[in-house]
Protein backbone atom coordinates (compact mmCIF):
# COMPACT_ATOMS: atom_id res chain seq x y z
CA UNK A 1 0.00 0.00 0.00
CA UNK A 2 2.67 2.42 1.12
CA UNK A 3 4.86 1.70 -1.84
CA UNK A 4 2.00 2.30 -4.26
CA UNK A 5 1.15 5.57 -2.51
CA UNK A 6 4.70 6.68 -2.92
CA UNK A 7 4.54 5.71 -6.56
CA UNK A 8 1.35 7.72 -7.13
CA UNK A 9 2.80 10.68 -5.29
CA UNK A 10 5.97 10.49 -7.33
CA UNK A 11 3.96 10.26 -10.51
CA UNK A 12 1.98 13.37 -9.58
CA UNK A 13 5.13 15.36 -8.93
CA UNK A 14 6.56 14.14 -12.21
CA UNK A 15 3.42 15.22 -14.05
CA UNK A 16 3.28 18.58 -12.29
CA UNK A 17 6.91 19.29 -13.14
CA UNK A 18 6.20 18.36 -16.74
CA UNK A 19 3.20 20.69 -16.93
CA UNK A 20 5.21 23.49 -15.33
CA UNK A 21 8.04 23.06 -17.78
CA UNK A 22 5.78 22.98 -20.80
CA UNK A 23 4.01 26.12 -19.54
CA UNK A 24 7.34 27.88 -19.27
CA UNK A 25 8.35 26.74 -22.69
CA UNK A 26 5.14 27.85 -24.31
CA UNK A 27 5.36 31.19 -22.53
CA UNK A 28 8.83 31.64 -23.89
CA UNK A 29 7.83 30.75 -27.38
CA UNK A 30 4.91 33.17 -27.14
CA UNK A 31 7.05 35.95 -25.71
CA UNK A 32 9.79 35.76 -28.30
CA UNK A 33 7.91 37.01 -31.38
CA UNK A 34 5.99 39.61 -29.34
CA UNK A 35 9.25 41.10 -28.10
CA UNK A 36 10.63 41.29 -31.58
CA UNK A 37 7.68 43.27 -32.84
CA UNK A 38 7.39 45.66 -29.86
CA UNK A 39 10.99 46.55 -29.07
CA UNK A 40 13.17 47.19 -32.09
CA UNK A 41 11.05 48.93 -34.74
CA UNK A 42 8.36 50.19 -32.40
CA UNK A 43 10.24 52.95 -30.64
CA UNK A 44 8.76 55.79 -32.67
CA UNK A 45 5.34 54.19 -32.75
CA UNK A 46 5.52 53.73 -28.97
CA UNK A 47 6.26 57.43 -28.59
CA UNK A 48 3.36 58.27 -30.94
CA UNK A 49 1.02 56.03 -29.01
CA UNK A 50 2.20 57.58 -25.74
CA UNK A 51 1.50 61.03 -27.10
CA UNK A 52 -1.99 59.99 -28.14
CA UNK A 53 -2.70 58.50 -24.70
CA UNK A 54 -1.31 61.54 -22.86
CA UNK A 55 -3.05 64.14 -25.03
CA UNK A 56 -6.31 62.50 -25.99
CA UNK A 57 -7.13 59.71 -23.59
CA UNK A 58 -5.69 60.29 -20.12
CA UNK A 59 -5.51 64.09 -20.49
CA UNK A 60 -2.46 64.40 -18.26
CA UNK A 61 -2.08 68.02 -19.35
CA UNK A 62 -5.26 69.09 -17.62
CA UNK A 63 -3.39 68.91 -14.33
CA UNK A 64 0.31 68.73 -15.18
CA UNK A 65 0.45 71.83 -17.44
CA UNK A 66 0.13 75.23 -15.74
CA UNK A 67 -2.59 77.66 -16.82
CA UNK A 68 -2.41 81.29 -17.87
CA UNK A 69 -4.42 84.17 -16.43
CA UNK A 70 -7.45 83.14 -18.51
CA UNK A 71 -7.35 79.62 -17.18
CA UNK A 72 -6.15 78.21 -20.51
CA UNK A 73 -3.34 75.67 -20.63
CA UNK A 74 -0.01 77.47 -21.04
CA UNK A 75 1.43 75.47 -23.92
CA UNK A 76 4.84 77.14 -23.52
CA UNK A 77 5.15 75.22 -20.25
CA UNK A 78 3.66 71.94 -21.40
CA UNK A 79 3.66 69.22 -18.77
CA UNK A 80 6.08 71.19 -16.62
CA UNK A 81 4.09 70.75 -13.44
CA UNK A 82 1.30 72.89 -12.03
CA UNK A 83 -0.58 73.83 -8.91
CA UNK A 84 -3.89 72.00 -8.63
CA UNK A 85 -6.91 74.22 -9.14
CA UNK A 86 -9.65 71.69 -8.43
CA UNK A 87 -10.67 71.22 -4.82
CA UNK A 88 -12.56 68.27 -3.38
CA UNK A 89 -16.23 68.73 -2.56
CA UNK A 90 -15.51 67.52 0.96
CA UNK A 91 -12.25 68.65 2.59
CA UNK A 92 -9.59 66.00 2.10
CA UNK A 93 -6.32 66.47 4.03
CA UNK A 94 -4.70 63.96 1.70
CA UNK A 95 -5.30 66.00 -1.47
CA UNK A 96 -2.37 66.52 -3.84
CA UNK A 97 -1.99 70.28 -4.30
CA UNK A 98 0.77 70.06 -6.88
CA UNK A 99 1.07 68.02 -10.04
CA UNK A 100 4.81 67.42 -10.55
CA UNK A 101 6.65 68.05 -13.84
CA UNK A 102 6.40 65.22 -16.37
CA UNK A 103 8.29 66.61 -19.41
CA UNK A 104 11.51 64.61 -19.78
CA UNK A 105 10.36 62.30 -16.98
CA UNK A 106 13.73 62.94 -15.33
CA UNK A 107 12.47 62.46 -11.80
CA UNK A 108 11.47 58.83 -12.24
CA UNK A 109 12.92 55.53 -13.29
CA UNK A 110 10.94 53.41 -15.77
CA UNK A 111 10.01 51.08 -12.91
CA UNK A 112 8.66 53.96 -10.82
CA UNK A 113 6.67 55.25 -13.77
CA UNK A 114 5.20 51.81 -14.34
CA UNK A 115 4.20 51.45 -10.67
CA UNK A 116 2.48 54.83 -10.83
CA UNK A 117 0.62 54.18 -14.07
CA UNK A 118 -0.11 50.47 -13.65
CA UNK A 119 -0.84 50.37 -9.91
CA UNK A 120 -1.26 53.93 -8.66
CA UNK A 121 1.66 53.55 -6.23
CA UNK A 122 4.26 56.32 -5.97
CA UNK A 123 8.02 56.00 -5.42
CA UNK A 124 7.40 56.50 -1.69
CA UNK A 125 5.37 53.28 -1.66
CA UNK A 126 2.11 55.12 -0.97
CA UNK A 127 -0.94 55.44 -3.19
CA UNK A 128 -0.71 58.58 -5.34
CA UNK A 129 -3.06 61.19 -3.94
CA UNK A 130 -6.19 62.51 -5.54
CA UNK A 131 -6.99 64.24 -7.81
CA UNK A 132 -4.33 62.19 -9.63
CA UNK A 133 -6.06 59.07 -10.85
CA UNK A 134 -5.22 55.59 -9.70
CA UNK A 135 -4.63 54.27 -13.20
CA UNK A 136 -4.54 50.56 -13.94
CA UNK A 137 -2.95 50.84 -17.34
CA UNK A 138 -1.62 47.81 -19.11
CA UNK A 139 2.14 47.48 -19.35
CA UNK A 140 2.37 48.47 -23.02
CA UNK A 141 0.38 51.67 -22.47
CA UNK A 142 2.47 52.63 -19.44
CA UNK A 143 5.67 52.02 -21.40
CA UNK A 144 4.38 54.08 -24.32
CA UNK A 145 3.51 57.01 -22.05
CA UNK A 146 6.91 56.88 -20.36
CA UNK A 147 8.65 56.75 -23.77
CA UNK A 148 6.67 59.80 -24.91
CA UNK A 149 7.35 61.79 -21.71
CA UNK A 150 11.07 61.00 -22.01
CA UNK A 151 11.02 62.30 -25.60
CA UNK A 152 9.93 65.77 -24.40
CA UNK A 153 12.54 68.41 -23.61
CA UNK A 154 13.32 68.94 -19.95
CA UNK A 155 14.60 66.73 -17.20
CA UNK A 156 13.19 68.08 -14.07
CA UNK A 157 14.10 66.83 -10.63
CA UNK A 158 11.20 65.23 -8.82
Ligand code: HEC
Nearest residue numbers: 058059060063096098099100116122123128129130131132
Ligand atom coordinates in the same frame (compact mmCIF):
# COMPACT_ATOMS: atom_id res chain seq x y z
C1 HEC B 1 -6.90 65.27 -12.46
C2 HEC B 1 -5.55 65.75 -12.40
C3 HEC B 1 -4.45 64.85 -12.90
C4 HEC B 1 -4.40 64.15 -14.08
C5 HEC B 1 -5.42 64.12 -15.21
C6 HEC B 1 -3.13 63.46 -14.09
N1 HEC B 1 -2.44 63.74 -12.94
FE1 HEC B 1 -0.62 62.98 -12.42
N2 HEC B 1 -0.75 63.92 -10.64
C7 HEC B 1 -1.73 64.79 -10.23
C8 HEC B 1 -1.46 65.23 -8.88
C9 HEC B 1 -2.30 66.18 -8.05
C10 HEC B 1 -0.28 64.59 -8.47
C11 HEC B 1 0.40 64.65 -7.10
C12 HEC B 1 -0.13 63.47 -6.31
C13 HEC B 1 0.47 63.39 -4.93
O1 HEC B 1 0.91 64.42 -4.41
O2 HEC B 1 0.46 62.27 -4.38
C14 HEC B 1 0.12 63.76 -9.60
C15 HEC B 1 1.24 62.96 -9.59
C16 HEC B 1 1.77 62.32 -10.69
C17 HEC B 1 3.02 61.63 -10.72
C18 HEC B 1 3.99 61.48 -9.52
C19 HEC B 1 3.43 60.44 -8.57
C20 HEC B 1 4.26 60.31 -7.31
O3 HEC B 1 3.77 59.68 -6.35
O4 HEC B 1 5.38 60.84 -7.25
C21 HEC B 1 3.19 61.16 -11.98
C22 HEC B 1 4.39 60.41 -12.53
C23 HEC B 1 2.02 61.54 -12.73
N3 HEC B 1 1.17 62.23 -11.92
C24 HEC B 1 1.82 61.24 -14.06
C25 HEC B 1 0.62 61.47 -14.71
C26 HEC B 1 0.37 61.03 -16.06
C27 HEC B 1 1.38 60.32 -16.95
C28 HEC B 1 -0.91 61.40 -16.35
C29 HEC B 1 -1.69 61.07 -17.58
C30 HEC B 1 -1.63 59.66 -17.98
C31 HEC B 1 -1.44 62.10 -15.19
N4 HEC B 1 -0.47 62.12 -14.23
C32 HEC B 1 -2.70 62.64 -15.12
C33 HEC B 1 -2.83 65.16 -10.98
C34 HEC B 1 -3.20 64.60 -12.20
